[in-house]
Amino acid sequence: MGELTERVSEVSSTSEFDSFESELTSALMRYGVPLATVSQQTLSEHREYLEEKEAGQEKEGYKSTSRPPRDSDASDDEVRSLFDDRNRCEAVVERESKTSTH
Known part of the structure; x- marks a missing residue:
C-alpha cells in the first residue's frame, strides 16, 4: 500500500x-x-x-504562469553542429555494422 x-x-x-x-x-x-x-x-x-x-x-484568481524565455546559451551554429556530429556518428556505426556482418 x-x-x-x-x-x-x-x-x-x-x-x-x-x-x-x-x-x-x-x-x-x-x-x-x-x-x-x-x-x-x-x-x-x-x-x-x-x-x-x-x-x-x-x-484567488489563480493563473498558471510559465517560465520566462531565457536567452539561448548556444548559438544556432553550435546546435546544428551537434546534430551534424550525431549524424556522422550514426553513419559510421551503420557502415561498421554492415562491414562486420559481411
Whole structure:
C-alpha cells in the first residue's frame, strides 16, 4: 500500500485523479484483486485535498504562469553542429555494422 500512497500523492489535479482512479479500478478488476484491498481512505483524502486546492486557486484568481524565455546559451551554429556530429556518428556505426556482418 505504500506504493499506492506514493502514486496517489503524485496526482496533481482532480481530472488526473479521475483517470488514475479509473485505471486503478480497471487494473484491480483485471487481475482479480478485491477493491477492498485498496485504501479507500487514502483515495478519498487525496481527492478532498485536490478539490480544496483547486477551489482555493479559483477563489484567488489563480493563473498558471510559465517560465520566462531565457536567452539561448548556444548559438544556432553550435546546435546544428551537434546534430551534424550525431549524424556522422550514426553513419559510421551503420557502415561498421554492415562491414562486420559481411
